Amino acid sequence: MAAAVLDDRGAVVGWTGTAQDLTGFCADEVHGRPLRELVADLPRGLRRATQLPATGRVRLRHRCGNTVDVTFRTTRVSGSTDVLVLAAPTLHAADHQHGAALLRALSAQNRLTIALHDTDLTTVQTNAMPDTLDGRPVQPGTRLHDVLCAEDAESIEAVLRQVLETGVPVLGRKQHVSWRDHAMRRHALSLSAFRLEDARGRPAGVATLYIDDADQLRARRQLDLAREVAERVGGSLDVVRTAHDLAGVLVPAFGDLAAVDLAQAVFDGDEPPERLGGGDLHLRVAALVPATAAWPTGIKRGNLVPPLSDHPLLRRFQHGETVVYGPDDFVALIGGRQPAEQLLPHDAHTVMAAPLYARGLTLGAIVVWRTGPSEPFAEDEVDLMRQIASRGALAMDNARRYTREHRAAMALQQSLLPPTTTDTPAAETAGVYLPTGRGAGTRGDWYDAISLPSLRLALVAGDVIGHGIPASATMGRLRAAIQTLADLELEPDELLTRIADLVQRLAAEASPGSHDVVGATCLYAVYDPVTRRCAMASAGHPPPVLVRPDGTAEAVDILPGPPLAVCGMPYETTTIDLEPGSVLALYTDGLVHRRAHDIDDGLRRLTDALATSCRPDRALDETGRSLLEDLVDEAPRDDATLLLARTRAVHAQDTAHWRIPADPAAVSEARAWAARQLTAWGLDDLLFPTELIVSELVTNAIRHGRPPAELRLIRNHVLVCEVTDSNSAQPRLRRARTTDEGGRGLFLVAQLAERWGCRHGQSHKTIWSEQPIACAH
Template identity: 65%
Template sequence: METTEQMLARRRLELSHEAAVRVGGSLDVRRTAQDLADVLVPTLGDLAGVELAQAVFDGTDPPRGLGGGDLHLRHAALAPATVGPLTGIDLGDELPPVPDSPLLRGLQQGITVTLGRDELTAMLGDPELVELLLPQSFRWVMLAPLWARGFLLGDVTVWRIDRSDPFTQEDADLLTEVASRAALALDNARRYTREHRAAVALQERMLPPATTDTPAAETAGAYLPAGDGVDIGGDWFDALALPSLRVALVIGDVVGHGMHASAGMGRLRAAIQTLADLELEPEEVLTRIADLVNRLAAEAPPAEQDGIGATCLYAVYDPVTGRCTMASAGHPPPVVIRPDGTVHIVAISPGAPLTVGGMPYETTTIDIEPGSILALYTDGLMERDSRDLDDALRRLTTRLAVSSGPEADLVDVGQALLADLAVQPRRDDMALLLARTRSIPKEATALWEFRADPAVVAEARKQTARQLTAWGLQDLVFATELIVSELVTNAVRYAGGPVGLRLLRHDVLVCEVTDPSNTQPRLRRARTTDEGGRGLFLVAQLTSRWGCRYGRNGKTIWAEQPIDNSL
């Protein structure tokens, strides 16, 4: 019995099934192209290649024009991959334009083309093109277009080098079917590339500068988006300079992936920046952000409400006291790497994620030695190593301890750590914020406490002038005396005692007056007949900025003046 046709039919059926299973399992353009080339060899030919338009790699729409060279094709895949380049075109190279011809027009209009060596050589016409594009010993070639959703994405080419039998119509029909399915998979990968790049661009635009340099700390942030076909998430970090030389460190992770997560991250980051300017305590910041998340969930369609949420860690470091106060909303604990290389995982009590409203958050305060590195991170750095989070945290701390020396560059440390973790497929975003803490020397601070008596105003001015003279800031004595006089007078008159006065010197001169009252100071416009009400106006005119923050036992009014370090 003649079984050749039956064997060929069975092989074609197996090829069609294998192509349906293997091609399209990835949203990476190059991997999808390679899967397509691999399934065609050796069933249909000895060599297979895939050429795609540059727009497919970029995620944009390919051109619709016809004619030689209009598609700007690039060599995307070759099978078997072990044979190496058989032509002058390597993987990733751009194909040169070819002469226009009826066969080329037919290919670009969706027709699978079968050619012999002599016919294809005559069509090219140019010996240099023949040497550049064609394998030296091929006998037959079959080309099928990759059409999807009205766009010509490229073509797939199958060569027969060792076989003498030409391609049949059944072969052409089979390649057309496989190419049609593969084109949809490639177009899905192209559209994913476009959406992923847009989300990454949005995410990166919303993130702060990678590095900051403040009196409180030197910081470096690193971010790595998800890969392997996973939409980008909503991880973010922030380092916010606060009054009185302090710094706020923020790390967060929005639930979900895609543009919605990036947009949600942007809204939360903007809200936290606003709350940080109000100088609220960390637990109060998280409470208000949780209320915002619940409002966003209430505004969302019912089907999306369960997917709105976030975790966040908010910390404030004071370089004068060397203390860091932090609160967590379901976020992993920070890690402190001391100057001697020892590592300490902060025993912070994580509150409920920001999805759950109405729950209190607990504040943790720790002392941090100057020169230590405070590491804040998202769970993407741990989930990659192990399903055991405790074990993953130990591995993370070990890596931080090894790479974070006293003289180590924080940017290099963050990039090296993410590069080490990026070897495996990334199923989640990874964000890392490193802060090397600093301290304000005692000789750059001055503190006094006065009773609630109008007579102490003159003493406060006298102490201020004496301290500024000792610091070599004689040019600021007159303005600072006026500021101290107005603030201390208001505290004595309206708040009672004791009244605290503190001066801080760094790149700015900070003047702080503390009193036991929680009354909000307000800047108002005094009328010409008013005898008072101009104190805060004078303070505002004499300083670069001023404000008020509240503590557990009163408030502190602060004012900053720039110091001309060139003098």
């Protein structure tokens, strides 16, 4: 800034060094000369003026012949007629004016604090006002330690010292600080710092800019919270887990404590009734976060929410509003200060409650508390909670509807499955079923143990494609069909062929979009305790595992046919010998198919586990449960079923065979042989009906059958009488007319026996009957 002093005539009487720097003239060269001689192109208005204007802009002559554009300001020297003239290059003056205007504009901003610090980091100038820092003006000479907590002041001063030393500015550094007088409250600031330099480029101080980042931080946190709700809530189809996820995202991002209360009907998957007004709302606490907090004695997970008064806040809540209230309103809602103390968290000052409202149903409520130094809820947070509750309610309703469908599917599935354990002369069995742990619901896996005539036992394991109620319904139809065909005593390969035809018809009946998803795999086995042989066939099903009495185990080498959805391909029956005490394990692929292993590896694990677990002194149902716990993932991707059958055998002394001659006279011999055998077994009370049954069946074999023929008696809890011949024609029960000479044989058998039937082999048929033994040995 150049300065000159003029007398009352306008002559120069004082000249500074900066004036010499500006014009190139020294003091001796201009002393006594009129100032107008130094001005080039003097404006007409100033050529004859006796007084200089207060401000203006002119061009001064430079000693080298050039001109300098300057802006000047004049002022009279106090107590004298002399005039002080201050001048600066117009460019510098304009920059100064713009800079001053910018500084004034920045200083006027409400959330912007500017501070100038010297090289000792002492505050030289600042616009800090009561609303910007700690409520008191910050005076020049103040240090950061006088305003901020010691830790925060040291952190910021370290940054400012680095700026002073390096000259590298700091831009937008996120800083959380606490004021010295309010240490519990944290404030978010954005710090920018620049080094100040003098004309020679030496450090002169630091200029700092503090921007209140609270609004941006709040908006960012709200966006982060909304994104986290979208990511975390709704991933589970369990209502309790969904409630816990919903409460978990709110703490500590939104509040200090959170609870989710659900209508009791929601836990069962049902629709809650609509309620208005006070009283018992039938709400139950489903989730508390954090679970380790010191919750009041009246708030525990699983507790019922106490009855509430008919308060305007409750009415607003029941009409779908999110409400915010304090301890006094809470006391009014509960109906007294004493019960409220058992339900209000310690040091809570604000409560927000949002209804979980979806598809016209109020499913429950989200309740969030803020305690201690936390700020009360703001209006924008109420809007945010409304959005969170809306998303949470949809997730909760999806979980509720899934729970309802899952329970229905599970109930259907369980009702369609056989008893878990059976005890028959052929084997004792134990079945275990574990539904999938994922959201798809049940998948149509099943097992069955079907008692057949002549003490035989059919074992079945199957897996229906699809999931949920449709899969359970298909499973029920297939199980019923297999039981019906099993009563016809078909060979395993023939039975699977007929079931495959049934599946094809079911696929044809399905809707056009479901044709390709109707199908199943199945393993069907029949064990005969008399011959100790087991015949089996597979329709795309994993092979059974055989555990021998000596503890060795292996997968049965069975040739699998196509799944039941494929029609026209043959199935093959495999027959193996089973020692008494052997364990045959049928299962579905959910037991051997794990995430990190292929099916072959899973089959090896199952085989090894069966060899270890199947001990004669251990109950089969206990063994089955233990195997499922060890082999199945915590959240299995598929249903898993396991059917274990420990085989038995009918002793040789409990069976008797007699070859039937092709002679009508052999009927009396057959009766006599049967009578002797029953007497030897101590079954004299069954002599008369057995003689009649034997007489009729043998007579039919001789008259209508072809040799060879055989009569067999089996003693167990029933007396089995079988006649086998080489004619495959199916006998028919009919009612003979009065004048008919024959046709009453099978009618008599049906009347005398508890049940009777006929089964076919490859080149023979067997007609059998069963009579109960009063005191089975």
